[in-house]
Amino acid sequence: MTSFYQTPEPAGFAGIRSWLITFDHKRIALLYLFSILFWFLLAVTLGGLIRLELMFPGKTVLSAQMYNSVFTLHGVIMIFLFIIPALPAVFGNFFLPIHIGAEDVYFPRLNLLSWYLYMAGGIVAIVSLFSDGFPDTGWTFYVPFSISTNTNVSTAVFAAFILGFSSMLTGLNFITTIHKMRAKTMGWLQLPLFTWSLYATAWVQLLATPVITITLVLVVVERFFNVGLFDPARGGDPILYQHLFWMYSHPAVYIMILPGMGVISEIIPVSARKSIFGYKAIVASSLAIAIAGSLVWAHHMYTSGMSETAVFVFSLLTFVVAIPSAIKVFSWVATLYKGAIEMTPPLLFSLCFIYLFSVGGLTGLVLGAAGANIHVHDTHFVVAHFHFTMFGGTGFAFFAALHYWWPKMFGKMYDFKKAYIAAILVTAGFMLHYVPMFVLGLQGMPRRYYDYLPQYAAGNFFAGFGALCMIAGIGLMMVNLLASLTRERTAGTDDPWGGVTLEWTIPSPPPLHNFDKDPEVMDYPYDFTKVVAAGSGAASMDSETGK
Amino acid sequence: MASESHIVEYKTLGLTLAALLVLTGVTVGAASIDLGWINVWIALMIASVKAGIVLLVFMHMRWEGRTLQWSFLATVLFLAVMIGFIFWDVAFR
Numbered sequence: 001m002t003s004f005y006q007t008p009e010p011a012g013f014a015g016i017r018s019w020l021i022t023f024d025h026k027r028i029a030l031l032y033l034f035s036i037l038f039w040f041l042l043a044v045t046l047g048g049l050i051r052l053e054l055m056f057p058g059k060t061v062l063s064a065q066m067y068n069s070v071f072t073l074h075g076v077i078m079i080f081l082f083i084i085p086a087l088p089a090v091f092g093n094f095f096l097p098i099h100i101g102a103e104d105v106y107f108p109r110l111n112l113l114s115w116y117l118y119m120a121g122g123i124v125a126i127v128s129l130f131s132d133g134f135p136d137t138g139w140t141f142y143v144p145f146s147i148s149t150n151t152n153v154s155t156a157v158f159a160a161f162i163l164g165f166s167s168m169l170t171g172l173n174f175i176t177t178i179h180k181m182r183a184k185t186m187g188w189l190q191l192p193l194f195t196w197s198l199y200a201t202a203w204v205q206l207l208a209t210p211v212i213t214i215t216l217v218l219v220v221v222e223r224f225f226n227v228g229l230f231d232p233a234r235g236g237d238p239i240l241y242q243h244l245f246w247m248y249s250h251p252a253v254y255i256m257i258l259p260g261m262g263v264i265s266e267i268i269p270v271s272a273r274k275s276i277f278g279y280k281a282i283v284a285s286s287l288a289i290a291i292a293g294s295l296v297w298a299h300h301m302y303t304s305g306m307s308e309t310a311v312f313v314f315s316l317l318t319f320v321v322a323i324p325s326a327i328k329v330f331s332w333v334a335t336l337y338k339g340a341i342e343m344t345p346p347l348l349f350s351l352c353f354i355y356l357f358s359v360g361g362l363t364g365l366v367l368g369a370a371g372a373n374i375h376v377h378d379t380h381f382v383v384a385h386f387h388f389t390m391f392g393g394t395g396f397a398f399f400a401a402l403h404y405w406w407p408k409m410f411g412k413m414y415d416f417k418k419a420y421i422a423a424i425l426v427t428a429g430f431m432l433h434y435v436p437m438f439v440l441g442l443q444g445m446p447r448r449y450y451d452y453l454p455q456y457a458a459g460n461f462f463a464g465f466g467a468l469c470m471i472a473g474i475g476l477m478m479v480n481l482l483a484s485l486t487r488e489r490t491a492g493t494d495d496p497w498g499g500v501t502l503e504w505t506i507p508s509p510p511p512l513h514n515f516d517k518d519p520e521v522m523d524y525p526y527d528f529t530k531v532v533a534a535g536s537g538a539a540s541m542d543s544e545t546g547k
Numbered sequence: 548m549a550s551e552s553h554i555v556e557y558k559t560l561g562l563t564l565a566a567l568l569v570l571t572g573v574t575v576g577a578a579s580i581d582l583g584w585i586n587v588w589i590a591l592m593i594a595s596v597k598a599g600i601v602l603l604v605f606m607h608m609r610w611e612g613r614t615l616q617w618s619f620l621a622t623v624l625f626l627a628v629m630i631g632f633i634f635w636d637v638a639f640r
Contacts, residue, residue: 175618179614203621206622207621207622208625211629239636240633243633243636247629294625295628295632298632298635298636306636306640307635307636307637307638307639307640308639309635309636309638309639310635310636310639313632313635314635
């Protein structure tokens with residue numbers, strides 16, 4: 001059967017040019033995949049430079065000014081160009097229409113426009129680096145410093161502004177697609193959990209992103225026209241900026257993590273050959289996280305000088321968000337209990353996800369409690385916490401998704417052994433990298449400092465060593481995945497894991513229009529009766545070579 | 548039905564425009580009377596009514612399906628909560 005790679009090319013648009021004008025959701029997903037991987041590897045390199053600089057006291061590889069720009073650029077790229085779009089834009093675009101039995105998303109042209117906006121935002125960010133110097137404000141662009149610094153804040157902020165539009169349009173597209181294009185026989189409670197997570201995410205993207213978009217415009221207005229919005233010297237309120245910034249940027253954390261949770265909810269039942277525990281509870285918890293997660297933004301601001309009443313209210317609300325997150329973790333573990341578990345690379349990444357995300361979540365409670373927060377605010381403890389949730393969570397979910405859906409997207413399987421080694425290297429490096437940061441934070445080492453006192457030297461050295469292990473693991477993972485593309489198509493990739501959602505009912509790679517006949521929608525999306533009876537799955541593949 | 552197209556009569560559009568102009572006049576009139584802090588609330592209420600009329604008639608929300616209507620209300624609720632929650636800070640500083 002002809003796959004979407006063999007789509008006829010329009011006249012005058014051969015090769016790569018036919019991809020640049022495509023409306024096919026699968027091709028757009030792959031455009032996102034390779035551009036996102038580029039940004040990810042760039043930001044990993046910048047992160048590596050930061051840790052190399054901090055590995056030894058004094059100047060190592062960067063000047064102080066360059067260090068400030070590098071950690072800002074690392075944050076901006078990782079947040080706006082990798083973590084926010086990674087799962088929805090790549091795997092959402094590719095699999096959401098297939099999961100619901102549709103031919104494409106509801107607005108295919110808008111989908112392509114989103115990708116162009118994404119690329120434009122990235123290019124503007126790079127331009128700002130080479131014009132007047134990248135901002136030294138950190139990715140949060142806090143006022144009044146972001147208004148007074150001479151670095152190129154306006155261009156970087158404009159880049160984030162463009163990227164915001166890309167994110168909103170993707171969210172709008174997904175909501176409309178799920179409402180209007182589901183297979184006729186597919187009700188809401190027959191949706192796969194990844195689709196549900198994308199639905200909850202899309203609402204947050206659509207509602208919260210305009211807040212940051214307008215806020216960033218206001219920063220530019222203040223810089224160019226001297227309007228006193230946030231700068232106290234001009235009669236503005238700097239705390240208002242923090243409110244507006246975190247109104248988006250905290251819900252954005254859930255834009256990042258919810259699709260990751262959706263990925264794990266797909267992989268765990270397939271790997272355990274067992275119906276997911278608490279389908280409805282997971283759906284409800286996704287929506288609850290989206291709603292409750294939008295109400296806790298000011299827990300980033302306990303030391304900002306806002307009222308004590310606000311500190312109390314937002315601290316209380318923060319603890320509420322832990323409940324739906326815990327429901328998910330409990331459901332995943334309960335699904336594995338007494339399951340016929342078969343170890344595969346995506347499952348290994350998923351198990352690492354559960355552990356790392358749980359540590360991230362629990363240390364989040366330390367930060368959510370106002371009393372404890374005051375002591376570790378703006379220290380390395382915070383850096384370790386958000387990397388445990390964002391990288392240990394979303395990053396590992398992205399790796400899991402890559403390994404889970406790679407054979408479906410390309411019709412080729414990677415080497416399992418290398419994938420396992422990469423997973424172990426990344427996880428071990430991760431622990432060695434971030435656990436010392438928890439200790440450094442509790443000892444009082446502030447974040448974003450260029451140099452430090454001698455008592456922090458050991459922790460920083462270990463963290464730097466861990467970073468090198470992690471980068472080696474990521475490198476091996478990328479080489480392993482990309483090397484598979486040079487091989488011939490692998491037999492048995494139509495359903496290598498024994499999955500039951502609709503993407504596993506069609507050939508790998510999928511045909512242009514996804515389904516040649518109306519898809520058969522199951523009453524319940526995680527019914528493994530037939531898979532267990534047939535004994536199919538990864539066990540039928542050679543785990544040494546993945547073939 | 549949300550998917551069915553509909554054409555609003557000129558008469559309805561004209562009446563809507565007239566209502567908006569009248570309400571603009573009321574806003575100007577109300578602003579010229581000094582009622583203290585109530586002035587702001589009156590202006591905001593009139594503006595809300597005008598926004599509602601525009602949404603319902605000019606933007607066709609009145610004829611849309613329930614999903615779109617609820618989606619719109621969700622955005623209004625979100626905005627209200629966002630602004631409202633800032634007062635946990637501002638009102639108690």
